[in-house]
Amino acid sequence: MEKENLERRIKEHEKFAAFVHGGAFAYHALGVFYNLKKKNYIDMSIHGLVAVYDLFATFKHYKGGETNEKINSNSRIDWSIYD
Numbered sequence: 001m002e003k004e005n006l007e008r009r010i011k012e013h014e015k016f017a018a019f020v021h022g023g024a025f026a027y028h029a030l031g032v033f034y035n036l037k038k039k040n041y042i043d044m045s046i047h048g049l050v051a052v053y054d055l056f057a058t059f060k061h062y063k064g065g066e067t068n069e070k071i072n073s074n075s076r077i078d079w080s081i082y083d
Contacts, residue, residue: 011064018061025054 031047 014061014064018058021054021058021061025051025058028054 028047028051032044032051035041035044035047
């Protein structure tokens, strides 16, 4: 019971993290176009790099992030009693 609850919460957190990174990507993409219009190329390139990072992070979280085996191996809870 607890294991399913934990897995459900992890999935919810991953979806929320994907949403947050997606929003950050959108704002950084706007920053790229704004700074391009103002001919501020240094800030434009910084926003572009961070936007690429947020895009990759969005997809990583959307796919689920860490695997359950990695999470369970780092856990202090002995899940074998629930199997």
